[in-house]
Amino acid sequence: MSEFFQDGPRLENAYAQDSPLRRWLEYLLPAETFHEIETDLHRLGSRSVGEIAHWGAEAERNPPKLVPFDPWGRRIDRIDTARGWQELERIAAEEGIVATAYERAHGPHSRLHQMVRLFLFSPASAVASCPLAMTDGAARLIEVHGDNDLRHRVYPKLITRDPKMFWTSGQWMTERTGGSDVGGTSTMARSTADGYALFGTKWFTSATTSPMAMTLARIEDESGAIVAGSRGLSLFYLETRQANGELNNIQIHRLKDKLGTKALPTAELSLVGTRAKLIGLPGEGVKRIVTLVNVTRVYNAACAVSSMRRALMMSRDYARRRSAFGKVLSQQPAHLETLAQLEVESQGGLALLLYVASLMGKEEIGQASDVESGVLRILVPVLKLYTGKQGVSVISEVLESFGGAGYVEDTGLPVMLRDAQVLPIWEGTTNVLSLDVLRSMAREGTLVPWGEHFEEMVSRSSAGPLASEAENVRGAIDRVRQFARRMMSEGDLFAQASARSFAYSVARTSIAGLLLDHARWSIRHEKDGAAVAVLRRWCRQDLTPLVHSTKSHRVETAALALDESLMLSDLLESIPQE
Numbered sequence: 305m306s307e308f309f310q311d312g313p314r315l316e317n318a319y320a321q322d323s324p325l326r327r328w329l330e331y332l333l334p335a336e337t338f339h340e341i342e343t344d345l346h347r348l349g350s351r352s353v354g355e356i357a358h359w360g361a362e363a364e365r366n367p368p369k370l371v372p373f374d375p376w377g378r379r380i381d382r383i384d385t386a387r388g389w390q391e392l393e394r395i396a397a398e399e400g401i402v403a404t405a406y407e408r409a410h411g412p413h414s415r416l417h418q419m420v421r422l423f424l425f426s427p428a429s430a431v432a433s434c435p436l437a438m439t440d441g442a443a444r445l446i447e448v449h450g451d452n453d454l455r456h457r458v459y460p461k462l463i464t465r466d467p468k469m470f471w472t473s474g475q476w477m478t479e480r481t482g483g484s485d486v487g488g489t490s491t492m493a494r495s496t497a498d499g500y501a502l503f504g505t506k507w508f509t510s511a512t513t514s515p516m517a518m519t520l521a522r523i524e525d526e527s528g529a530i531v532a533g534s535r536g537l538s539l540f541y542l543e544t545r546q547a548n549g550e551l552n553n554i555q556i557h558r559l560k561d562k563l564g565t566k567a568l569p570t571a572e573l574s575l576v577g578t579r580a581k582l583i584g585l586p587g588e589g590v591k592r593i594v595t596l597v598n599v600t601r602v603y604n605a606a607c608a609v610s611s612m613r614r615a616l617m618m619s620r621d622y623a624r625r626r627s628a629f630g631k632v633l634s635q636q637p638a639h640l641e642t643l644a645q646l647e648v649e650s651q652g653g654l655a656l657l658l659y660v661a662s663l664m665g666k667e668e669i670g671q672a673s674d675v676e677s678g679v680l681r682i683l684v685p686v687l688k689l690y691t692g693k694q695g696v697s698v699i700s701e702v703l704e705s706f707g708g709a710g711y712v713e714d715t716g717l718p719v720m721l722r723d724a725q726v727l728p729i730w731e732g733t734t735n736v737l738s739l740d741v742l743r744s745m746a747r748e749g750t751l752v753p754w755g756e757h758f759e760e761m762v763s764r765s766s767a768g769p770l771a772s773e774a775e776n777v778r779g780a781i782d783r784v785r786q787f788a789r790r791m792m793s794e795g796d797l798f799a800q801a802s803a804r805s806f807a808y809s810v811a812r813t814s815i816a817g818l819l820l821d822h823a824r825w826s827i828r829h830e831k832d833g834a835a836v837a838v839l840r841r842w843c844r845q846d847l848t849p850l851v852h853s854t855k856s857h858r859v860e861t862a863a864l865a866l867d868e869s870l871m872l873s874d875l876l877e878s879i880p881q882e
């Protein structure tokens with residue numbers, strides 16, 4: 305009888321074990337800033353796999369509960385969360401996971417510093433990163449659009465490091481009509497003596513225990529008239545409880561039973577006269593709330609990339625412990641190929657995330673050029689949609705790399721996949737964001753600065769050891785531009801049907817440009833060849849997987865998607881004769 309027991313994966317320090325993360329920070333930050341923050345990142349990297357992971361697992365084991373009534377039958381609608389969840393909020397405040405971006409201790413680099421702190425905190429935090437995302441988005445929204453009251457009374461609570469003072473915020477945008485088509489929102493806002501009273505139902509409200517939320521509603525005039533569609537929506541700030549501790553005219557119906565994010569309380573609720581404050585002008589709600597949403601989309605990417613990196617760290621450690629067929633996995637060529645491919649994929653996501661965070665830091669303090677602002681506008685949806693998809697596929701592969709153990713709950717592995725699956729869904733699905741990319745190009749002309757920016761980046765490598773990779777990336781930039789022109793000339797049906805493949809092409813090409821410049825830096829500063837190897841492998845794939853959605857392609861698509869009949873004779877006639 306065998307007495308064999310397999311060792312599980314072990315992690316020591318999430319920062320020290322991620323050498324590509326360290327090397328990207330060295331590339332992006334001035335040396336002085338890098339050295340100032342590094343010791344503390346080491347400390348947080350250790351806390352992340354220790355105390356943070358401990359409370360994350362505790363929160364995961366004890367999901368929130370809705371307590372609708374008190375013992376005497378009064379409706380209280382209280383949501384009880386686990387000790388672990390509360391401890392994670394305390395640690396997040398203490399660590400300044402939101403605050404670091406607003407203290408601006410490192411000027412334009414503060415946002416990048418903050419994203420790296422989030423990156424280390426997030427993967428074992430039972431998705432406590434979700435309320436932090438919305439809190440950070442709300443802080444930015446108030447900073448840009450808030451009045452004096454919000455700036456002086458509320459903003460300090462969102463960016464404090466004092467856990468007793470710290471407030472998280474909700475972002476209640478989704479109604480029964482859907483999360484994407486925000487223009488279908490039916491919550492009404494009626495003017496009162498001291499603000500507005502809101503009436504409506506919100507279908508998904510994440511982190512419903514937060515003391516405040518930002519939401520959208522349609523202002524009714526005295527005759528009861530409203531403006532339909534998204535142009536009739538206004539942005540409101542509300543506090544979930546009144547001064548006496550009772551809910552602010554909010555009824556919580558139930559908590560959602562979700563595939564993952566089990567520790568995160570997500571509720572359906574009704575606003576039944578909820579007192580709220582208008583932010584900005586009536587009808588400007590969507591335009592204002594996207595300030596918040598652009599922050600949460602970058603958080604989403606930070607969660608996707610950090611989860612991929614953490615999962616891979618575990619898989620790599622396991623590969624050195626696990627024997628099969630007489631050898632450890634780390635000596636088996638097929639296994640190594642898979643791990644190397646996943647490493648390249650996740651480093652691509654890492655590059656795009658850190659670069660977007662550094663652009664965001666410049667924009668937030670008014671130091672971004674017009675070109676950089678345009679690049680940031682197009683890259684935020686691209687980053688979110690691309691890394692969300694990568695997260696699911698990379699983590700799925702990582703689970704497979706553990707064999708059956710990857711499918712067993714108490715190894716702590718399956719939760720990674722369940723939690724990853726939300727990343728392409730919330731904060732804008734892949735298709736909705738692909739359409740946002742097209743809109744940003746049509747309305748704000750974002751492809752022009754994107755092309756200029758990456759062409760300039762590529763030109764730095766056009767002579768020397770990376771010349772052929774530079775040529776490859778330049779070709780991809782040209783194909784993206786040409787395809788954009790074709791989308792304009794062929795019209796909306798062609799453009800929409802090609803939108804996802806176009807957004808993927810922008811993502812892969814942008815990442816290729818970044819990897820190229822990082823490899824150029826690496827050749828000058830390091831002896832390690834990993835950056836060049838990652839670049840080469842990234843560029844071996846199709847950088848522009850564009851789908852030419854011609855009329856016949858669309859006919860095929862409609863038949864295949866909806867299982868409708870397609871005349872074989874028509875199809876065969878359209879194939880060129882040999």
Ligand code: MFK
Pocket residue numbers: 433434435437438475476477478483484485486487510534535590591594597598600601603604607730731732733736740743747
């Ligand atoms: C770990 C991470 C955790 C994250 C937290 C998750 C918890 C929260 C869960 C949720 O709340 S999920 C719900 C999230 N919902 C969405 O993300 C909405 C998805 N839908 C969209 O993004 C649609 O594109 C959108 C609602 C914005 C479309 O609405 P419209 O009214 O058709 O918008 P339109 O006309 O495209 O844009 C209105 C204005 O905003 C325009 O400006 P102008 O009025 O000056 O023309 C746009 O240019 C501007 N705009 C839109 N999107 C923008 C933007 N500006 C900057 N950035 C953007 N992304």
